[in-house]
Amino acid sequence: MNFNFQDRNLDFVKHRKKFFSFSIAFTLLGIILLSTIGLNLGIDFESGSRVEVMSPEPLTAEQVIEDFAQIGDGYVPDDVTLAGDQNEYGYAQFIGVLNADEIAEIQAYFAEQYGAEPNTSTVSPTVGQELAQNALISVLIASVGIIIYVAIRFELLYGFAAIIALLHDAFFIITIFSLLQIEINVPFIAAVLTIVGYSINDTIVTFDRIRENMKNAKRVKGFADLSAIVNKSLVQTLARSINTVVTVMFAAAAIMIFGGEAIRSFAFALLLGLIAGTYSSLFLASQVWLVWKAKQLEKKRFDSPAENEA
Amino acid sequence: MVKKGRIFAFFLIVGLLAGLIGSTVIGTAKEIKLGLDLQGGFEILYQVHPAEEGDVIDDDVLSATVSALNQRVNVIGVSEPNISIEGEDRIRVQLAGVEDQQTARELLSTEAQLSFRDVNDELMLDGADLEEGGASPSFDENNNPIVTLTLKDASLFADVTRELSQRPEGENLLVIWLDYEEGDSFQEELMKEEPKFMSAPRVGQTLNTRNVMIEGSFTLEETRFLAEILNAGSLPVQLEEMYSNSVGAALGEEAMEKTIFAGFIGIALIFAYMLFYYRFMGIIAIISLSAYIFLVLLVFNWMNAVLTLPGIAALILGVGMAVDANIITYERIKEEIRTGKSIMSAFRAGSRRSLSTILDANITTILAASVLFYYGTSSVQGFAVMLIVSILTSFITSVYGSRLLLGLWVNSRILNKKPRLFGVKEDEISEL
Numbered sequence: 001m002n003f004n005f006q007d008r009n010l011d012f013v014k015h016r017k018k019f020f021s022f023s024i025a026f027t028l029l030g031i032i033l034l035s036t037i038g039l040n041l042g043i044d045f046e047s048g049s050r051v052e053v054m055s056p057e058p059l060t061a062e063q064v065i066e067d068f069a070q071i072g073d074g075y076v077p078d079d080v081t082l083a084g085d086q087n088e089y090g091y092a093q094f095i096g097v098l099n100a101d102e103i104a105e106i107q108a109y110f111a112e113q114y115g116a117e118p119n120t121s122t123v124s125p126t127v128g129q130e131l132a133q134n135a136l137i138s139v140l141i142a143s144v145g146i147i148i149y150v151a152i153r154f155e156l157l158y159g160f161a162a163i164i165a166l167l168h169d170a171f172f173i174i175t176i177f178s179l180l181q182i183e184i185n186v187p188f189i190a191a192v193l194t195i196v197g198y199s200i201n202d203t204i205v206t207f208d209r210i211r212e213n214m215k216n217a218k219r220v221k222g223f224a225d226l227s228a229i230v231n232k233s234l235v236q237t238l239a240r241s242i243n244t245v246v247t248v249m250f251a252a253a254a255i256m257i258f259g260g261e262a263i264r265s266f267a268f269a270l271l272l273g274l275i276a277g278t279y280s281s282l283f284l285a286s287q288v289w290l291v292w293k294a295k296q297l298e299k300k301r302f303d304s305p306a307e308n309e310a
Numbered sequence: 311m312v313k314k315g316r317i318f319a320f321f322l323i324v325g326l327l328a329g330l331i332g333s334t335v336i337g338t339a340k341e342i343k344l345g346l347d348l349q350g351g352f353e354i355l356y357q358v359h360p361a362e363e364g365d366v367i368d369d370d371v372l373s374a375t376v377s378a379l380n381q382r383v384n385v386i387g388v389s390e391p392n393i394s395i396e397g398e399d400r401i402r403v404q405l406a407g408v409e410d411q412q413t414a415r416e417l418l419s420t421e422a423q424l425s426f427r428d429v430n431d432e433l434m435l436d437g438a439d440l441e442e443g444g445a446s447p448s449f450d451e452n453n454n455p456i457v458t459l460t461l462k463d464a465s466l467f468a469d470v471t472r473e474l475s476q477r478p479e480g481e482n483l484l485v486i487w488l489d490y491e492e493g494d495s496f497q498e499e500l501m502k503e504e505p506k507f508m509s510a511p512r513v514g515q516t517l518n519t520r521n522v523m524i525e526g527s528f529t530l531e532e533t534r535f536l537a538e539i540l541n542a543g544s545l546p547v548q549l550e551e552m553y554s555n556s557v558g559a560a561l562g563e564e565a566m567e568k569t570i571f572a573g574f575i576g577i578a579l580i581f582a583y584m585l586f587y588y589r590f591m592g593i594i595a596i597i598s599l600s601a602y603i604f605l606v607l608l609v610f611n612w613m614n615a616v617l618t619l620p621g622i623a624a625l626i627l628g629v630g631m632a633v634d635a636n637i638i639t640y641e642r643i644k645e646e647i648r649t650g651k652s653i654m655s656a657f658r659a660g661s662r663r664s665l666s667t668i669l670d671a672n673i674t675t676i677l678a679a680s681v682l683f684y685y686g687t688s689s690v691q692g693f694a695v696m697l698i699v700s701i702l703t704s705f706i707t708s709v710y711g712s713r714l715l716l717g718l719w720v721n722s723r724i725l726n727k728k729p730r731l732f733g734v735k736e737d738e739i740s741e742l
Contacts, residue, residue: 190620
């Protein structure tokens with residue numbers, strides 16, 4: 001089987017305004033969503049309380065949740081984990097800090113139920129928040145590094161376009177998670193970082209082909225020549241773009257479907273990011289580069305008309 | 311003229327590889343240490359405060375604290391504790407597979423500052439007066455577990471007990487505290503059901519001895535811990551728990567099994583797709599990807615690194631990049647075949663041209679991963695390490711490994727004039 005795009009007249013460049021509008025609209029939507037409903041932050045990023053239940057018998061998570069429901073309606077743990085040889089410890093995490101009355105109620109119930117008063121402690125979200133902040137700063141520093149490397153190996157414009165695509169992809173996932181109000185915990189950060197890595201890899205491969213075709217091109221004078229080169233490059237790398245994203249999506253989708261509850265939203269974030277990463281390499285990064293490069297050429301021609309006499 | 315020797319060499323290499331992987335992969339995978347999120351256990355992040363006013367928290371103090379904590383963790387018998395310094399004044403302790411978290415917590419955060427005070431909380435003796443390593447668990451005459459301590463100097467204890475024994479009844483007590491804090495009061499604690507001090511024996515006479523007994527309602531286990539902590543020495547700092555997180559082992563185990571199963575399915579799908587799309591080259595891709603996965607596990611194990619969920623994420627990305635390297639090469643070879651080159655020269659040109667693409671993409675990603683490693687903390691760093699390992703490995707297997715294996719076939723000339731094996735139809739080939 002074969003994807004044979006070579007003989008088809010696929011014109012990516014023609015529709016670039018649509019792609020730009022879509023990406024800009026989506027980014028705006030993301031900004032609006034984040035400033036209104038925001039993200040559904042999980043226990044890693046929100047302060048909360050932790051209740052440690054001890055039982056003479058092995059516990060199950062369902063049982064702990066059921067126990068809290070018995071105390072009152074408002075007691076729905078956001079996360080329950082078990083520990084101990086026999087699972088005789090249960091840890092229930094609540095987003096939001098429990099007040100003294102609530103703690104007293106909980107303690108009274110469990111003391112009666114299991115003969116041991118649970119320990120309650122307050123969990124501060126500093127760690128999750130710091131991790132997120134740290135990840136963000138690291139990505140921004142990495143972006144500067146990427147721009148420098150790409151400026152050396154390619155040229156500066158490629159670097160900027162690649163970073164736009166990278167940030168677009170990361171923000172795309174965040175927007176969708178805000179839209180669907182999926183709870184976000186530390187693994188989400190890992191997913192975003194993965195997509196940053198994928199996005200960069202994908203964009204560079206596409207740019208590499210553009211660079212090669214630029215080298216071999218007989219004449220590159222203005223927008224028309226440039227867009228022909230970009231189109232040709234995208235068509236040439238399309239089979240690779242599709243195959244790569246399809247294979248990685250197999251892995252991400254398998255983990256999402258079969259990987260268990262804990263890892264599902266993480267795999268979902270990966271899937272979204274893979275789609276965004278491929279989209280941005282084809283329709284965003286290369287088109288942004290094209291527009292900038294064309295402007296640069298215009299300027300050059302304007303500055304040195306003598307060169308174009310030949 | 312077909313050179314059969316190369317094909318034989320190919321099968322020999324693949325056979326050896328399969329034998330090696332088949333016989334060691336399970337063992338290697340089992341040896342990899344799993345992070346908390348995958349195997350259960352708990353982690354605590356401590357904010358380090360000076361034990362005494364005016365103490366400075368510097369790198370030396372932090373390192374000393376880490377080694378003291380390590381000794382304490384050994385007391386609990388946790389294998390492979392992960393204790394790391396974070397930032398300027400924080401220490402993260404990760405204990406995988408710990409069952410009794412409460413004990414572990416108490417054991418870690420105690421300063422192990424023993425002090426002997428009178429009923430008015432005046433300091434009589436403290437840890438500095440104790441013989442190093444002189445604490446041991448033992449039993450009193452009624453066979454109750456106690457801890458015995460050895461003092462550096464018998465006369466010290468004689469002075470203290472002489473002074474106390476002369477006080478009126480009720481005030482002639484020697485109160486033994488662990489981690490006495492400013493503001494703690496014996497009188498207040500006395501009213502409580504569970505007082506904070508360990509014991510308050512009555513002193514009836516001058517005791518000219520170096521041996522002191524601490525009696526309390528201890529279990530045997532507790533006396534052993536207490537003795538070991540006292541011997542391990544006190545912490546030079548105060549630790550305040552900022553955050554703790556526990557993961558049930560059952561949850562981790564189940565999630566892990568499911569994830570491994572999911573990984574197998576994902577990889578099987580990738581293999582099937584590559585075979586379907588790239589035909590003969592797909593077989594080579596499958597071999598090199600298998601080698602890649604095996605090598606990553608091997609290197610990871612050899613680095614003694616801990617696999618976490620973000621690590622798995624990086625591994626998936628690594629698989630993606632390894633597949634990508636194969637795909638870039640094969641697409642190039644197909645392009646070259648379509649231009650009408652012979653299989654042999656198409657292979658050579660395709661390999662050469664794809665190398666620079668793969669190199670640039672990989673270096674850029676490694677660069678990003680290095681920055682994440684350098685500036686990142688905990689799981690960001692774990693992700694970066696795994697990503698760097700993955701990329702380097704995939705580069706070896708997917709570029710050189712694939713090229714070597716495919717080259718054996720191509721150069722044996724058996725594939726000459728068979729573009730269909732590469733997924734190229736004859737009618738796509740343009741005449742040169």
